[in-house]
């Protein structure tokens with residue numbers, strides 16, 4: 001069974017039964033057509049490394065076969081980034097770019113900081129040095145990093161590059177390997193008795209590799225178009241603002257009052273699963289209008305739009321989790 005197919009099919013089952021979250025197809029189509037009209041003139045392709053909160057030592061002027069696309073240091077940055085890339089909202093002043101900047105600064109100061117034999121020794125004090133601040137749920141974040149370090153040492157000679165190469169350029173296989181060996185990436189739940197797979201941090205790890213290495217070397221995947229969007233708390237927020245997602249009155253009240261929604265609750269799973277399906281539908285509308293965008297590119301576009309409107313958007317949902 002293909003793991004990316006499992007994500008698509010299991011989130012579709014939730015979408016069909018969802019009570020608190022619906023897709024407004026008319027608004028979805030309208031928003032997509034508006035985007036196609038606006039952007040026909042300029043292709044919208046985000047350059048991952050152009051974000052100054054990302055570390056990237058890949059020389060992107062080199063041709064595809066160049067050894068620079070095999071540089072492991074950027075992959076070490078990305079696995080640590082996506083191990084920690086979750087649940088910033090309990091600290092209202094904490095955002096994703098603090099995560100990226102802290103890790104970038106740490107790696108520039110000490111290129112061995114993210115070696116597997118260092119990850120197994122990470123403590124909350126070390127984490128505080130990396131970010132010059134406490135992160136919410138610091139003990140658990142350290143455990144997640146230690147787990148990655150131990151798994152790399154035990155199964156991949158301590159090398160993230162070896163783990164990536166074992167997927168033989170398949171995004172699907174790499175998501176499967178990451179969730180198999182790094183238990184903290186096993187982002188799945190049960191909805192009405194059926195298992196639902198989101199695998200957000202495992203998928204975003206592949207997406208970040210593809211972005212950083214520009215689809216070459218360690219970022220080359222023959223099936224990158226099969227990744228889904230990354231089910232976080234920012235994209236559903238912007239989709240709701242765009243009128244593409246509609247929440248029930250009960251859910252709206254909880255979200256707008258910034259009340260926590262329990263992890264694994266039907267409301268939480270419906271928000272995440274319906275968001276995955278909404279972006280799948282958007283991708284199909286774009287592709288039907290000669291606007292070829294991957295689900296991950298639509299995700300980055302929506303995420304970036306949400307980030308740009310942070311102070312003007314109604315609240316996002318708040319679930320205390322390690323998965324997103």
Ligand SMILES: Nc1nc2c(c(CN[C@H]3C=C[C@H](O)[C@@H]3O)cn2[C@@H]2O[C@H](COP(=O)(O)O)[C@@H](O)[C@H]2O)c(=O)[nH]1
Pocket residue numbers: 046047048051085086087088089094095096097208211229230231232233234235299300303307324
């Ligand atoms: N769906 C989706 N979720 C994403 C990202 C990213 C990182 N994006 C960069 C990486 C590649 C591109 O170049 C992007 O610039 C973080 N997140 C999630 O957002 C939330 C944090 O939000 P805030 O509290 O506002 O910082 C949190 O759940 C985090 O896991 C993404 O791309 N897609």
